[in-house]
Amino acid sequence: MLTKTQTVDGAAIKKAIEGRDGKMLSSFYNDDALVRVIDRNNPPSRPREIRGRAAISIFWDDICSRAMTHKVDTAIADGDNLAFTQACAYPDGTKVFCAAMLELKNGRIARQTVVQAWDE
Amino acid sequence: MVGDRKSSGRRGSCVRPIETRYARSGDVRIAYQVVGQGSFDLVFVPGFISNLDLQWEDEGYSRLLKRLSAFSRLILFDKRGTGLSDRVDTRHLPSLETRMDDVRAVMDAAGSGRAALLGASEGAPMAMLFAATYPERTRALALYGGYAHFHKWVMPAERLEAFIETAETSWGTGATLPNFAPGRVDDTHFGQWWARFERLSASPTAAAALTRMNAGIDVRGILSAISAPTLLIHRRNDARVDPEASRFLARKIHGARLVEIPGRDHPIWTGDVDRVADLVEEFLTGQPAVADTERVLAALLVTRIYDTTKLGDRMWSERSQRFQETWRLLVGRHGGRVAGTHSELMISRFDGPARAIRCAAALRDAAQQIGVASAQGVHVGEIEMRGQPVGLTARVTMQLATHAGRGDILASRLVAELAIGSGLHFVDAGRVSLDELGEPLPVVKATSEQHLEPACRPKPKAMEAAALTARESEVVSLIADGMSNAAIAAELKLSEHTVKRHVANILLKLDLPSRAAAAAFSARQAGPDGP
Numbered sequence: 050m051l052t053k054t055q056t057v058d059g060a061a062i063k064k065a066i067e068g069r070d071g072k073m074l075s076s077f078y079n080d081d082a083l084v085r086v087i088d089r090n091n092p093p094s095r096p097r098e099i100r101g102r103a104a105i106s107i108f109w110d111d112i113c114s115r116a117m118t119h120k121v122d123t124a125i126a127d128g129d130n131l132a133f134t135q136a137c138a139y140p141d142g143t144k145v146f147c148a149a150m151l152e153l154k155n156g157r158i159a160r161q162t163v164v165q166a167w168d169e
Numbered sequence: 170m171v172g173d174r175k176s177s178g179r180r181g182s183c184v185r186p187i188e189t190r191y192a193r194s195g196d197v198r199i200a201y202q203v204v205g206q207g208s209f210d211l212v213f214v215p216g217f218i219s220n221l222d223l224q225w226e227d228e229g230y231s232r233l234l235k236r237l238s239a240f241s242r243l244i245l246f247d248k249r250g251t252g253l254s255d256r257v258d259t260r261h262l263p264s265l266e267t268r269m270d271d272v273r274a275v276m277d278a279a280g281s282g283r284a285a286l287l288g289a290s291e292g293a294p295m296a297m298l299f300a301a302t303y304p305e306r307t308r309a310l311a312l313y314g315g316y317a318h319f320h321k322w323v324m325p326a327e328r329l330e331a332f333i334e335t336a337e338t339s340w341g342t343g344a345t346l347p348n349f350a351p352g353r354v355d356d357t358h359f360g361q362w363w364a365r366f367e368r369l370s371a372s373p374t375a376a377a378a379l380t381r382m383n384a385g386i387d388v389r390g391i392l393s394a395i396s397a398p399t400l401l402i403h404r405r406n407d408a409r410v411d412p413e414a415s416r417f418l419a420r421k422i423h424g425a426r427l428v429e430i431p432g433r434d435h436p437i438w439t440g441d442v443d444r445v446a447d448l449v450e451e452f453l454t455g456q457p458a459v460a461d462t463e464r465v466l467a468a469l470l471v472t473r474i475y476d477t478t479k480l481g482d483r484m485w486s487e488r489s490q491r492f493q494e495t496w497r498l499l500v501g502r503h504g505g506r507v508a509g510t511h512s513e514l515m516i517s518r519f520d521g522p523a524r525a526i527r528c529a530a531a532l533r534d535a536a537q538q539i540g541v542a543s544a545q546g547v548h549v550g551e552i553e554m555r556g557q558p559v560g561l562t563a564r565v566t567m568q569l570a571t572h573a574g575r576g577d578i579l580a581s582r583l584v585a586e587l588a589i590g591s592g593l594h595f596v597d598a599g600r601v602s603l604d605e606l607g608e609p610l611p612v613v614k615a616t617s618e619q620h621l622e623p624a625c626r627p628k629p630k631a632m633e634a635a636a637l638t639a640r641e642s643e644v645v646s647l648i649a650d651g652m653s654n655a656a657i658a659a660e661l662k663l664s665e666h667t668v669k670r671h672v673a674n675i676l677l678k679l680d681l682p683s684r685a686a687a688a689a690f691s692a693r694q695a696g697p698d699g700p
Binding site: 167 | 209
């Protein structure tokens with residue numbers, strides 16, 4: 050498939066996130082990938098863990114179904130590690146900010162940790 | 170996810186208040202709120218009536234919303250004609266389709282492309298219609314106490330008019346409560362909230378119109394068109410909607426799973442709210458709710474009315490109700506939290522033991538004023554944050570209250586030790602053997618100074634001057650003028666012996682020790698025009 054050949058790098062992630070392309074995003078992950086989310090409700094000692102590509106697809110489908118804007122900045126690549134920041138806004142103005150750290154394996158995301166905070 | 174509302178109210182007060190916004194659905198404005206930052210959206214479709222502002226003021230309702238918004242981005246709204254949304258012309262009632270489309274309008278306004286729907290009671294048929302109409306926008310369907318046909322499972326046509334008449338004649342008084350939550354009719358605090366809930370959610374005319382509108386609900390024909398994963402929850406003895414309604418839905422909605430849970434109160438925010446939230450969370454996130462086993466150190470106060478047999482049933486019921494209202498008020502005033510009742514025991518929770526004792530002392534005084542006697546127990550220990558305290562700490566406190574005598578505040582010695590420096594006073598009360606503790610528990614009685622009984626009885630009220638005869642009054646006023654017995658005798662043309670006898674009688678009648686005191690008494694009695 051075309052998506053299989055897509056190189057996972059800062060530019061590809063930026064394009065998929067900003068374009069709210071859940072399918073594309075899901076294709077960036079290994080089958081047994083793990084996404085951990087740390088925020089106010091999911092503290093570091095008990096982060097939310099989303100395991101496997103199927104669950105990760107649902108996660109991105111949910112996020113991408115929202116009419117919100119995403120802006121990916123400051124992508125830094127270092128070997129198999131990738132980091133970026135993401136500023137998001139809902140139509141009502143509520144803002145969310147995330148910092149993500151990714152570990153790549155065989156060119157796909159194996160592990161991702163997201164730390165996020167939002168207006169409240 | 171919005172942790173502010175998930176965490177305790179103390180924190181909630183310093184964060185941004187929940188904003189109410191308005192979505193446009195045709196010509197009508199629909200009020201909505203968005204709470205939480207979960208990775209998926211959850212729309213709560215309320216039942217009969219709702220009010221976005223008021224629901225946060227009820228403990229059970231806000232608990233439910235906090236639980237749901239802890240794992241989702243929760244979207245709340247008032248249906249057209251109810252709560253904060255625009256009123257509708259009661260002569261031209263909107264169809265279920267129109268109301269269902271309000272869900273879409275709210276989702277559009279909140280930027281939600283796809284959402285899970287939680288439909289409660291009358292909200293369930295609306296949610297089902299939405300799921301059948303917009304499958305691409307329905308992530309999943311959770312239906313609580315729902316039904317597909319009003320007359321079959323909620324109320325037969327012949328009973329409808331009687332209900333509407335009740336609604337029309339006594340709307341706003343809370344008279345409909347027994348129809349929905351019979352388990353809460355004795356809870357006056359909740360009863361008052363329910364009456365406000367009626368008044369602030371719909372006018373009497375609108376309530377009757379809404380009932381007629383709901384009576385027309387029949388979505389049996391669209392059930393096979395629902396493709397979203399569906400969870401059905403129904404309380405086994407639901408007072409409003411026959412559980413058979415959800416069994417029917419389970420048979421007709423493809424792949425639907427039905428969970429019947431104990432309970433009879435119908436509104437989703439009454440009864441065991443956590444059980445409902447657990448089921449919805451597990452269904453929508455695919456993971457069991459993380460057992461919220463957080464334990465905190467707290468002081469528990471258990472209050473009961475002592476010696477209930479001396480009062481007649483009616484008087485007992487009146488006074489007990491008054492005392493319970495006072496209890497809620499005083500617990501709140503002392504910074505505590507009403508944690509529920511256990512038969513005749515009233516349980517409240519405090520952050521510290523001194524507050525619990527002070528509240529107990531205030532309750533003891535209040536009980537006396539109401540004409541009952543209290544008996545109370547106070548203990549400190551770890552309790553579960555969630556729900557009513559049921560653990561060892563709660564059981565020990567309840568037993569202390571049972572052991573407490575008339576007017577007593579019986580506390581574990583630990584309470585006294587922790588309250589050192591608070592200015593409270595305790596006296597040793599020996600040890601009490603409790604069922605679950607291996608060793609007898611050392612206990613104390615609390616006697617906070619400001620609430621002590623007076624050390625000695627106040628002196629009997631001095632007799633009125635009116636108790637004196639006319640002659641005695643003359644004698645007193647002459648004493649006050651500083652005259653001797655002989656001078657008084659001369660003045661009144663009496664023998665000195667008679668004057669002496671009058672003086673003795675006066676001192677006796679007025680309970681005074683001396684002539685000087687009688688003189689002072691006379692001076693006190695003098696009005697502006699003299700004695």
